[in-house]
Amino acid sequence: MTTQANSQDRLVIAIDAMGGDHGPAVTVAGAARALSIRDDLCFQLHGDGPRIEAELAKYPALKARATVRHTDQSIAMDEKPASAIRRRNTSLANAINAVKAGEARAVVSAGNTGALMALSKMILKMLTDDLERPAIGCSWPNPKGFATVLDVGANVTSDARQLIEFALMGAAFHKAIWGVDRPSIGLLNVGSEDMKGHDEVKEAHRLFKETVLGLNYYGFVEGTDLCEGTTDVVVTDGFTGNIALKTAEGAARFMQAMLKKGFMSSLPAMIGAFLAKGALKRTLRPLDPAESNGGPLLGLKGIVIKSHGGADARSFANAIKVGVSLAASGYERELAASLAQMTQSLALAPEAGQTDMKDLAVASGSKVI
Numbered sequence: 001m002t003t004q005a006n007s008q009d010r011l012v013i014a015i016d017a018m019g020g021d022h023g024p025a026v027t028v029a030g031a032a033r034a035l036s037i038r039d040d041l042c043f044q045l046h047g048d049g050p051r052i053e054a055e056l057a058k059y060p061a062l063k064a065r066a067t068v069r070h071t072d073q074s075i076a077m078d079e080k081p082a083s084a085i086r087r088r089n090t091s092l093a094n095a096i097n098a099v100k101a102g103e104a105r106a107v108v109s110a111g112n113t114g115a116l117m118a119l120s121k122m123i124l125k126m127l128t129d130d131l132e133r134p135a136i137g138c139s140w141p142n143p144k145g146f147a148t149v150l151d152v153g154a155n156v157t158s159d160a161r162q163l164i165e166f167a168l169m170g171a172a173f174h175k176a177i178w179g180v181d182r183p184s185i186g187l188l189n190v191g192s193e194d195m196k197g198h199d200e201v202k203e204a205h206r207l208f209k210e211t212v213l214g215l216n217y218y219g220f221v222e223g224t225d226l227c228e229g230t231t232d233v234v235v236t237d238g239f240t241g242n243i244a245l246k247t248a249e250g251a252a253r254f255m256q257a258m259l260k261k262g263f264m265s266s267l268p269a270m271i272g273a274f275l276a277k278g279a280l281k282r283t284l285r286p287l288d289p290a291e292s293n294g295g296p297l298l299g300l301k302g303i304v305i306k307s308h309g310g311a312d313a314r315s316f317a318n319a320i321k322v323g324v325s326l327a328a329s330g331y332e333r334e335l336a337a338s339l340a341q342m343t344q345s346l347a348l349a350p351e352a353g354q355t356d357m358k359d360l361a362v363a364s365g366s367k368v369i
Contacts, residue, residue, distance in 0.1 A: 009040065010040045010041070010042045011038060011040050011041050011042070011105055011324065011327060011328065012042045012043065012044060012098075012103065012104040012105060013031075013041065013042075013043055013044070013104060013105065013106050013107070013108060013320060013323055013324065013327070014043075014044045014046060014095040014096075014098040014099060014103070014104035014106070014107040014108070015027055015031055015043055015044065015045050015046065015095060015107075015108055015109075015320075016046055016047070016091050016092045016095045016107065016108070016109035016110070016111050017045045017046055017047035017048075017052050017091060018046075018047035018048060018074035018075075018091040018092075018111070019074075019075075019091070019092060019109040019110045019111025019112070019307075019309075020077075020109075020110025020111060020307065020308075020309050020310070020311060020316075021077070021110075021309050021310045022310075022311075022312075023047070023051070024045075024047065024048070024051045024052050024054075024055045025055060026110070026311060026312060026313055026316055027045070027110065027316060028045065028052060028055035028056060028058075028059065028062070029055065029058075029059070029313035029316075030311070030312075030313045030314070030315070030316025030317040030319075030320060031043050031045070031059075031062055031066065031316075031317070031320065032058075032059035032061065032062040032313075033313055033314060033316075033317035034317040034320040034321060034324070035061055035062060035065065037320070037321055037324050038324060038328075041065070041324065042065045042066065042067075043062070043065065043066040043067070044066070044067050044069055044095070044098055044103065044104055045066055045067070045068050045069065046069045046071065046091040046092075046094045046095040046098070047069075047070075047071060047074060047091035048070070048071070048072060048074070048091075049068050049070030052068050053068060056068070069094055069098075071089050071090065071091055071094055073087055073089050073090045073091065074090055074091045074092070074111075075087075075090050075091075075092050075111055075112050075115045076112065077111065077112050077309060078112070079112055079115060080114070081112075081114040081115050081117070081118035081119075082118075084112065084114075084115035084118065084119065085115070085118050085119055085122055092109055092111055092112075092115060092116065092119060093119055093123070095107045095109065096119055096120055096123045096124065096302075096304065097123055099124065099302040099303065099304070100123050100124055100301075100302060105303060105323075105327035106302075106303035106304070106305060106323035106324070106326060106327045107120075107302070107303070107304050107305070107323070108294070108305045108307060108316075108319050108320050108323050109304075109305070109306065109307065110306075110307035110308060110309050110311050110316060110319070111309070113136075113153065113306060116297070116304065116306055117133075117134060117154055117297065120134065120297055120300055120302075120304045121133065121134060121300065124300045124301045124302040124304070125300070125301050126299055126300060126301065127299050127300060127301050127332065127335060127336055127339065128336065128339050128340070128343075130339065130343055131165060131299045131339065132162070133154060133155055133162075133299070134154055134297040134298055134299045134300050134304075135150045135151035135154050135155060135162075135165070135166045135169055135170075135238070135297075135298050135299060136150060136151055136152050136153050136154045136238070136295045136296070136297055136298070136306060137149065137150035137151075137152070137169065137170060137173050137295055137296050137298050138150070138152045138245060138292065138295045139177070139292040139294075139322075140226055140227075140234070140245075140248070140292070141227075141286040141287060141291070141292060142226070142227055142228060142229030143228070143229055144229035145178065145229070146178060146292065147174075147226070147229055147231065147232055147233065147234055148170045148173055148174040148177075148178075148183070148232065148233045148234070149170075149226065149233075149234045149236070149241060149244070149245070150166050150169065150170050150173075150233075150234075150235065150236075150241065150298065151166055151236065151237060151238040151241050152238065152241035152242050152244075152245045152295065153238045153241065153242040153245075153295075154238050154297070155237060155238040156237070156238050156239045157237055157238075157239065158200065158237040158238065159200050159203075160200050160201075160203035160204040160206075160207055161204075161207075162237075163187065163200065163201070163204040163235055163236075163237070164204055164207060164208065164213070164342060165299070165339070165342070166235045166236075166298075167185045167187075167208070167213075167215060167217075167233065167235045168213070168215070168335060168338040168339060168342055169298035169299055169335060170183070170185070170233035170234075170235060170298070171183045171185060171215060171216075171232075171233055171338070172298075172331050172334045172335040172338060173296060173298055173326070173331060174232050174233050175329075175331075175334070176325060176326055176329035176330070176331040176334075177322065177325050177326070177329075178232075180232050182216045183216060183231075183232035183233050184216045184217075184218045184231040184232045184233065185208070185215050185216060185217045185218060185231060185232070185233045185235060186218045186219065186220070186221030186225060186230060186231035186233065186234045186235070187201060187204060187205055187208065187219070187220050187221065187234075187235050187236075188201075188220075188221055188222070188223070188226075188234050188235065188236035188240060188241075188244075189201050189205075189220040189221070189222065190222070191220065191222065192219065192220045192221070192222065193220075194220075196220070197220070200237075201220075204235075205219070205220060211342075211345040213338075213341065213342055213345055214338070214341060218230070218231045221234060223244065226244065226248070227248075249289050252287040252288070252289065255287070256284060256287070259280070259284075289308065289315070290308075290311070290312065290314055290315035290318060291318065292318070293307055293308050293311055293315040293316070293318045293319045294306070294307060294318055294319030294320070294321065294322035294323070295307075296322060296323075296326060298335075299335070301332075303323055303326045303327055303331075303332075305319050305320075305322050305323040305326075306319075307319035
């Protein structure tokens with residue numbers, strides 16, 4: 001097997017090489033594409049040694065900066081999490097354990113989302129005792145760049161406290177990835193008025209405004225705000241977030257297909273497409289899901305990145321880039337401090353209706369809509 005002494009001054013990323021629809025053919029190629037991110041970037045590739053080595057032979061530069069950790073066990077994309085956690089020597093479990101042991105700074109997998117969630121929580125634990133489950137974040141394109149949206153699939157339902165936790169996670173992630181010092185926070189709802197929405201959303205809205213959390217809280221945002229870039233971070237439960245994400249991805253693919261169909265409909269249209277090829281490519285690039293691939297599992301004692309299962313090499317390399325950016329940031333330290341402040345603030349928060357919301361919001365520095 002490939003061997004390499006990983007010195008302490010190198011940034012090591014653990015890869016579940018068997019995860020996803022394509023396994024080592026994509027994960028190894030994606031790692032090779034990601035080498036240019038940093039000169040000190042190295043990889044642990046976990047999975048079927050002979051298959052990984054066969055792919056590594058195509059990429060000499062990667063081979064020199066990678067270690068193969070063999071196991072003949074992997075987790076199927078449709079395997080139930082309860083079954084996955086009983087098998088401790090899978091490529092996914094071993095990659096996560098490398099982060100726990102301090103051998104790697106982050107783990108990236110395109111594999112089974114439920115298994116990744118369950119194993120990450122079991123092996124790495126949550127960042128604080130108060131946190132129940134991780135949230136999956138994603139980078140959402142808009143005219144201003146990208147927003148961070150969470151949760152997009154980890155928690156089907158979320159109470160008010162969890163929604164506030166998501167906001168803290170999203171703010172820390174957005175600052176680490178996009179460099180915004182005080183990201184604005186929006187709470188996704190069916191309208192912007194205070195009386196709209198279900199009880200948990202309204203309670204979270206109240207707590208955002210009445211507690212001193214240090215957040216730049218904007219207020220309720222609607223579905224249209226996701227694509228307009230109204231706020232830097234958009235918070236919602238995993239059920240709503242996952243539907244919104246997949247709807248947006250489907251809409252982007254539909255638009256691309258319709259443009260292609262239109263430009264192929266006649267000779268003049270084909271000539272126009274040829275002349276506008278460069279502009280079209282630049283315009284459509286932000287809408288390509290591959291460009292924003294890599295959803296972090298936020299709230300864990302360690303960095304875990306979920307890639308699309310059907311990712312190609314370019315897409316998987318972008319997921320690695322997210323892991324590298326988080327590993328090189330102070331994300332975990334900032335989030336732990338924010339969560340501690342949240343626990344203290346919520347303990348002092350009044351019950352609904354006992355305090356004037358606007359006065360408390362002004363005192364906390366939050367924006368009242």
